[in-house]
Amino acid sequence: MASEESYAIFLYGSGALVAVWVSSIIVTAVDSIPL
Numbered sequence: 001m002a003s004e005e006s007y008a009i010f011l012y013g014s015g016a017l018v019a020v021w022v023s024s025i026i027v028t029a030v031d032s033i034p035l
Helices: 003-032
Strands: none
Touching: none
């Protein structure tokens, strides 16, 4: 397995994790706002 390939897979994986984490923070913030 090429190092560039594993780096790209790691980059996409960590990017997906960050996206899920940020979206959960946004959902929590929106839920805490009284509308």
